[in-house]
Amino acid sequence: xxxxxxxxxxxxxxxxxxxxxxxxxxxxxxxxxxxxxxxxxxxxxxxxxxxxxxxxxxxxxxxxxxxxxxxxxxxxxxxxxxxxxxxxxxxxxxxxxxxxxxxxxxxxxxxxxxxxxxxxxxxxxxxxxxxxxxxxxxxxxxxxxxxxxxxxxxxxxxxxxxxxxxxxxxxxxxxxxxxxxxxxxxxxxx
Amino acid sequence: xxxxxxxxxxxxxxxxxxxxxxxxxxxxxxxxxxxxxxxxxxxxxxxxxxxxxxxxxxxxxxxxxxxxxxxxxxxxxxxxxxxxxxxxxxxxxxxxxxxxxxxxxxxxxxxxxxxxxxxxxxxxxxxxxxxxxxxxxxxxxxxxxxxxxxxxxxxxxxxxxxxxxxxxxxxxxxxxxxxxxxxxxxxxxx
DNA sequence: CGCATTCCAGAACGTGTAGTCTAATTGGCA
DNA sequence: TGCCAATTAGACTACACGTTCTGGAATGCG
Numbered sequence: 001x002x003x004x005x006x007x008x009x010x011x012x013x014x015x016x017x018x019x020x021x022x023x024x025x026x027x028x029x030x031x032x033x034x035x036x037x038x039x040x041x042x043x044x045x046x047x048x049x050x051x052x053x054x055x056x057x058x059x060x061x062x063x064x065x066x067x068x069x070x071x072x073x074x075x076x077x078x079x080x081x082x083x084x085x086x087x088x089x090x091x092x093x094x095x096x097x098x099x100x101x102x103x104x105x106x107x108x109x110x111x112x113x114x115x116x117x118x119x120x121x122x123x124x125x126x127x128x129x130x131x132x133x134x135x136x137x138x139x140x141x142x143x144x145x146x147x148x149x150x151x152x153x154x155x156x157x158x159x160x161x162x163x164x165x166x167x168x169x170x171x172x173x174x175x176x177x178x179x180x181x182x183x184x185x186x187x188x189x190x
Numbered sequence: 191x192x193x194x195x196x197x198x199x200x201x202x203x204x205x206x207x208x209x210x211x212x213x214x215x216x217x218x219x220x221x222x223x224x225x226x227x228x229x230x231x232x233x234x235x236x237x238x239x240x241x242x243x244x245x246x247x248x249x250x251x252x253x254x255x256x257x258x259x260x261x262x263x264x265x266x267x268x269x270x271x272x273x274x275x276x277x278x279x280x281x282x283x284x285x286x287x288x289x290x291x292x293x294x295x296x297x298x299x300x301x302x303x304x305x306x307x308x309x310x311x312x313x314x315x316x317x318x319x320x321x322x323x324x325x326x327x328x329x330x331x332x333x334x335x336x337x338x339x340x341x342x343x344x345x346x347x348x349x350x351x352x353x354x355x356x357x358x359x360x361x362x363x364x365x366x367x368x369x370x371x372x373x374x375x376x377x378x379x380x
Numbered sequence: 381c382g383c384a385t386t387c388c389a390g391a392a393c394g395t396g397t398a399g400t401c402t403a404a405t406t407g408g409c410a
Numbered sequence: 411t412g413c414c415a416a417t418t419a420g421a422c423t424a425c426a427c428g429t430t431c432t433g434g435a436a437t438g439c440g
Contacts, residue, residue, distance in 0.1 A: 003406040003417050024297040026216055030398060040419050051398065104293055106356075107214035144364040147353070151368060155349040160341055174334040178341060185375020194437070195387065220428060230389045241428065
């Protein structure tokens with residue numbers, strides 16, 4: 001290292017995340033990232049091969065953070081606690097949460113897919129997290145139980161969280177009550 | 191009328207809807223709409239002032255269809271039946287459902303908002319539907335009850351429906367059971 | 381039969397995009 | 411002090427996009 005770097009990879013990842021969180025995938029143009037970080041576009045391409053590479057890195061980072069918060073609870077077969085854990089995670093990682101949960105991933109990579117290396121890393125993250133999820137509901141493996149658990153642990157809580165996420169507000173106090181009631185009235189193990 | 195029209199407004203609306211349903215808002219470019227309908231771009235501009243006008247018309251049409259299917263049930267205070275009615279509606283209107291429920295509306299109009307006329311028409315649809323929703327949960331008006339009901343009637347069922355919507359498949363048989371269980375374990379009137 | 385009107389048709393324009401290229405700057409090290 | 415690789419810097423290219431423009435084709439009416 002012979003010259004001190006003014007910009008790190010994380011600077012660009014953070015900028016891309018918050019731009020997507022605020023204005024959707026198309027808001028994260030290279031020039032918008034450059035403006036937000038104060039870097040010229042050339043410096044971004046010095047760190048990343050392409051725009052998809054930045055978005056892919058951001059996605060993997062946010063996904064790893066999310067699954068890292070939930071996987072231990074799933075392995076302990078605590079479905080309710082895992083669902084509730086989404087709230088403090090989102091409050092502690094507002095940009096990551098809005099980036100990951102608010103916008104549709106298909107729009108992120110529709111123009112060009114992320115580099116194969118990142119795609120493989122994401123595949124590993126996904127299979128590891130899927131294993132945790134299946135461990136939580138084992139021994140059931142039928143489609144209905146899977147869909148039910150996916151709704152109770154992920155999609156339901158995320159739907160409850162979405163209104164406050166899209167307003168960049170912390171989860172309201174009744175969000176936790178809603179999720180708890182959801183699990184009380186409709187247990188994962190039917 | 192002096193020359194028979196080869197393309198109608200609905201041709202372009204339908205094309206825009208299915209393009210968005212399949213590939214997100216950015217997939218519905220004017221050239222993509224032109225390709226799908228077989229029309230040159232000039233013919234599209236003969237029917238619509240702008241791209242936002244097409245997307246706005248598509249949105250209003252889909253929203254009107256959706257609320258038209260649910261509002262009567264809400265006025266009869268049948269929250270459970272309204273939530274369940276989303277399934278047959280989505281099965282009967284697969285393109286509209288995927289267009290309306292799968293993708294984030296903020297990405298649709300982020301570049302340029304729809305024409306004021308359409309915006310006002312949508313406002314009217316929204317206030318009318320909100321009145322139906324409030325009639326369903328009256329006399330409660332507190333935030334928690336509103337959020338709870340919104341989740342039970344709309345966001346929850348939509349989250350249950352989303353996986354099959356994004357695969358362009360009809361709702362699986364267990365979707366109705368899931369929604370029914372949701373309302374059985376967690377009634378709107380707490 | 382030709383005129384007026386409606387519509388089709390697609391080339392052309394300006395803008396904003398992702399990505400490239402070349403040069404200038406920086407700072408540890410011999 | 412002078413070298414050299416890492417990094418910044420931003421002009422530049424090629425392209426896709428939304429939109430406009432001009433011309434031609436069709437059809438009801440007099």
